[in-house]
Amino acid sequence: MQVTETLNEGLKRGYKITVTAGELEAKVNEKLAEAQPEVEMKGFRKGKVPMNLLKKQFGQRLLGEAMQDSVDGAMQSHFEESGDRPAMQPKVEMQGGEAWKEGDDVVVEMSYEALPEIGEPDLSGIKLERLVVKADEAAVTEALENLAKSAQNFETKKGAAKSGDQVVIDFTGRIDGEAFEGGAAEDFPLTLGTGQFIPGFEEQLIGVKAGDEKEVTVSFPAEYGAENLAGKEAVFACTVKEVKAAKPAKIDDDLAKNYGADDLESFKTQIRERLEAEYSQAARSVLKRALLDALDETVHFDLPQSLVDAEAGQIAHQLWHDENPEVQGHDHPQIEPTEEHRKLAERRVKLGLLLAEIGRKNEVEVTDAEMTQAVMNQARQYRGQEREFFEFVQKNAQVQQQLRAPIFEDKVVDLIFERAEVTEREVGKDELQKAIEAMEEDETAAAATAPEATPAEN
Secondary structure, three states, X not given: OEEEEEEEXXXXXXXXXXXXXXXXXXXXXXXXXXXXXXXXXXXXXXOOOOHHHHHHHXXXXXXXXXXXXXXXXXXXXXXXXXXXXXXXXXXXXXXXHHHXXXXXXXXXXXXXXXOOOOOOOOHXXXXXXXXXXXXXXXXXXXHHHHHHHHOOEEEEOOOOOOOOOEEEEEEEEEEOOEEEEEEEEEEXXXXXXXXXXXXXXXXXXXXXXXXXXXXXXXXXXXXOOOOOOOOOEEEEEEEEEEEEEEEOOOOOHHHHHHOOOOOHHHHHHHHHHHHHHHHHHHHHHHHHHHHHHHHHHHOOOOOOHHHHXXXXXXXXXXXXXXXXXXXXXXXXXOOOOOHHHHHHHHHHHHHHHHHHHHHHHOOOOOOHHHHHHHHHHHHOOOOOOHHXXXXXXXXXXXXXXXXXXXXXXXXXXXXXXXHOEEEEEEOOHHHHHHHHHHHHHHHHHHHOOOOOOOOOOO
8 A cells, every 4th residue: 555645835735545456455455354163054054155256246246345344454554654633524535536446546536725833822921910800799789679679579559550561361363354362361461561462452551540441453563473373463352451560579588588699688698699690600701702813823833625625615605694583594695704704714713723623632522511511501501301301412512512512612711810810909890891792792793692712623
């Protein structure tokens, strides 16, 4: 077997792999010899079938296996010896194709782009600032007031209903004069302004009083879940039985106990800790973005164009679908990436490869426990079907990688934070909010809703 280099230009590599006819025949004979003891054939005892008969019956199939094994073995040996890691699946083509016949040498051309050599960046030279926000008394009070509103009760009031009030109604809906299934209820408590009913319904009940009869005319949305109602106009005959005004719950020990706390003071402590955890997570996002910007500016290496092209195409495709949500499938014209798509793709590929390499060199791994937790978190979206989701993940390597990638990235980012020069500055909530808004504006300007970089583990 012979491997000859045909291309070495930048990251592009090309090789010609030659497997001689003699090597193929020897491989086939080796496979036949391995199988012979277990083969049974009419007229012969088990394991005594002559090799020439075995070759006649199984030779063609084993010849294909021998070719594949030989080429795969040559490729594996090449990557082990050269240290190359292909950016994408190598392209492999057999010379001669269908014209090849038994007795000929097998010549295969292999081409790929190698992942670049990435030196260890000087992480200690990266200077970052972490924003620290403490939850002050005003923030805790605001959170308490919001919780009190969500725990509000409604008390009967006199006069007309306004937005935020609750009306208790009986109603019957009709389309073309005919009542329809699911269109009627009695003593239904509807809080006006919550958008609980289809658009236009609640607005028409503002101003009603207890004892009023009101016809509400609305049209079901065109995309409504029930096909028999979608896009149709309906008239609801409503009887208003009671109008109630919202009364926020008192901020006291009883409210705290409703949320599982022992008393109001311990509840305030829980709220303060939760707020500061939220501030810390938001500040981490700002810090991470600053880190990625710093790495993008200071670290440079050649990028595999095949990865950049694939990423640019994916970004362009995703953005096109975001702009054309009515197109669900992929039956649409070819979408060509723009220069902006390519710039974003280059950033994503660079940062993905860099973080992956830092993680590889520092032996960063995603543990089984971390993966299990990620799967459990994702499974919460599928209530009642958690087991099916777990089985789906176990059988789908691509989904596993989608769950593993952000965990791996966060662990690498945390590693860099430990080695970089990170100073802390205490700021107010408003300044943190401005930093988040500025970050989001930058991301939007870069490429609308394009996702953040996620490294591939190689």
